[in-house]
Amino acid sequence: MEVITxxxxxxxxxxxxxxxxxxxxxxxxxxxxxxxxxxxxxxxLHRTLRAALSIRRYFAEMLEAGIGIAENTGSIPELKNTxxxxxxxxxxxxxxxxxxxxxxxxxxTRAKEG
Numbered sequence: 001m002e003v004i005t006x007x008x009x010x011x012x013x014x015x016x017x018x019x020x021x022x023x024x025x026x027x028x029x030x031x032x033x034x035x036x037x038x039x040x041x042x043x044x045l046h047r048t049l050r051a052a053l054s055i056r057r058y059f060a061e062m063l064e065a066g067i068g069i070a071e072n073t074g075s076i077p078e079l080k081n082t083x084x085x086x087x088x089x090x091x092x093x094x095x096x097x098x099x100x101x102x103x104x105x106x107x108x109t110r111a112k113e114g
Contacts, residue, residue, distance in 0.1 A: 016023075
């Protein structure tokens with residue numbers, strides 16, 4: 001650590017070891033980075049954040065819709081029972097029709113007899 005401290009203390013800031021053109025290039029590059037690259041990066045990050053928040057909101061809406069669909073389609077298995085009951089009702093209606101025809105014939109016969 002002492003070696004580094006001695007080296008840094010031995011540097012004279014008034015002595016320029018590089019040509020002025022190198023310093024000009026460095027300052028120009030730094031200025032371009034500060035004026036162009038940093039605002040561009042901030043803008044792109046902001047767009048990315050907005051898109052991510054929109055995606056998050058859309059996922060929340062999709063989850064809500066999916067839960068609603070699942071709740072509304074939960075009774076679909078009961079349709080099987082409804083169909084079974086409907087078939088039984090048709091059979092019962094057919095038997096009632098047969099029996100009512102028999103009863104009608106019987107009553108018609110009795111009416112003719114007297």
